Each structure stands twice: as C-alpha cells, then as structure tokens.
Amino acid sequence: MRELTLHLLDIAANSVSALSQNIHIEVVEDTINDRLFMSVKDDGKGMDAEMVKKVIDPFVTSRTTRKVGLGIPLLKAAAESCNGWFKIESEPGKGTLVEVEFQRSHIDRMPLGDLPSTILTMIIATPEVHWTFRYRVNQEEFFFDDEPVKQELEGVPLSDPMVISFLRDYITEGIQSIQPPE
Amino acid sequence: MEKIKSLEDLKKLRAEALEKRTAKVISGQKEVIVGMGTVGIAAGARETLKAILDYIESEGLTDIVVRQTGNIGLDSFEPIVQVVIGDQAKVTYGRVTPDAARKIMKEHVVGGNVVKEYHIEGK
16 A cells, blocks of 8 residues: 555554444644654454454464454554554454554655545445544644534435535545645 | 535535435435455555545435445455445446446446446356
8 A cells, every 4th residue: 555544544444344433533744843643543342462463463373263454564564664653552342543653754654645535435435433533734733523414414325416525625625724745 | 516615504405415315216225335445445445436426426416325345355356346226136346446436337326237347247
C-alpha cells in the first residue's frame, strides 16, 4: 500500500470486522515539530496479548488458526524506518487502539493520500457504525461526527445521491481548508 | 442541485430525498457490496467504491444501498464487487477497476443484465 490513508482504511476495516459500534479516527499533522500521527480507536471485540503479537508479526508463530494480513506489519516497519513508532493496545471485550507516528518530512514517508475519499467511503459503506473523525493541523481542527447527520436524515440512507454529495463536499472542504502542502 | 453546506440544511435535503424515493418500490432493493479486506484495499477497492458512489450521485440513483464487507476469500480477483437485486441470487464480480464498476452499475444495477466480462462464475 502506497498511501497512509489506505493503511488507515485497512485498520478501520479491521475495527468494523471486530463488530465495533463506535470508531474514532484521528489524523494529526504537526508541521512545527515535524510529526504525522494517525490513530483508530474502536469498542469492538478486542484481542488478547497473543493475538496482538501475531497481528504485529505474523511469522512469530506457525499456528494459523486465524488468518491475519500483512497490512499492520508493513505499516509498523514503514513508521520505524521514518523515525516513528507504532503501537497497538487491545483488550478482549473492550476494544482496540492502534496508533502510528512518522517524522513528517522523512524522505521515505509515504504520502498521506486521499483523506476525504477514505473517510467518505468508510462512513457511507458502514452505516451501522458511529464514526467520529478528527483532523488536526497544528492549532486548527476539523471534527466530524456522523451521528447528527444520521439523526437528521432519519429514513434516508447515506447512499442517497444527495447525501453522498452533501457528505463529500462537507468532508472535503473541512479537510482541505486546513490541509498543509505535502 | 443547490449546494448544501451545513447540517441545518440537511432537513431540506431529507424532505427532497424522501419525495424522490416514493416511486422506487417497484424495482426492489438493490445492494452493491465492495470487499474491503487488506488485499482488496491494496488492489484499489477504495477507488472502486468511490467510483460507485460517484455514479450513484451523477445519475441520481435513489434505491441503492452500498456496503463494504471484509475479505470475501477470492484474493486473486480483488477488488471484488457483489450485486444483489431484490430476491435474486448474489452476483460476484472480480478485478473491478473504477471503469469496470461504472459498467457494472450501468448495465447490471440499473439495466438488470449481468456483465459477463467481470463475472466470477459459480460464485
């Protein structure tokens, strides 16, 4: 995967698979301290310590009772090669927090990619989840909570053409109004 | 269509959307499902899903539900898209690029004909 937002989508899709009801996504670009941070916090079924170990390094154990992908190990390696770090905190029955940080200006740092499309596709294609999204650039912030939208729209699905148009414009403009150049 | 900027304007949008939906009942529920496992995302599932949403928006299609699902188990065919129309059997498509997605939307979801070119037989 060549964009950080594709990794973000991958982690969020894991949260959806873990039957989360609430998923919070955070992206922070700190151009002053030269850091780029992303996190996904969910209240899904969570993982025990052994499963977390396996998700981070699928080659530690030869047991293949559950299938795990390579998305997370690749993201961890990418962060660590860019003066950054990667962390998973998880508890069965409570949920999972995934955090990753990069040196923003590092030559090997993947581009962030298409953040508006990433948030938009997640919100529309998993309407059963309550999504919150915070994007911060230094002192400025765009926050989006899909709950008020769903309440207002009662009876109209998120994949209605007018709703797609509204969400796309709202999210794209919110992000672009504070997004710094790559 | 007038641009809607704030959450307050959603009330207007809702009324208008509900009005347009009253005529849809005849066609039955249409569902488009996109596989969003790691392999699917790496193969371009986000762009495929985006193309589907763009198509719905530009054509003003009001009776379609778009959903994502985890790994469908057909890695070499990703991105995978599945179409369910009313009580008909689910149709699975493979290697669905944004162009392929637009074709599937036009010919199958709207037109009612399976697009053989991308159809994975037996699925």
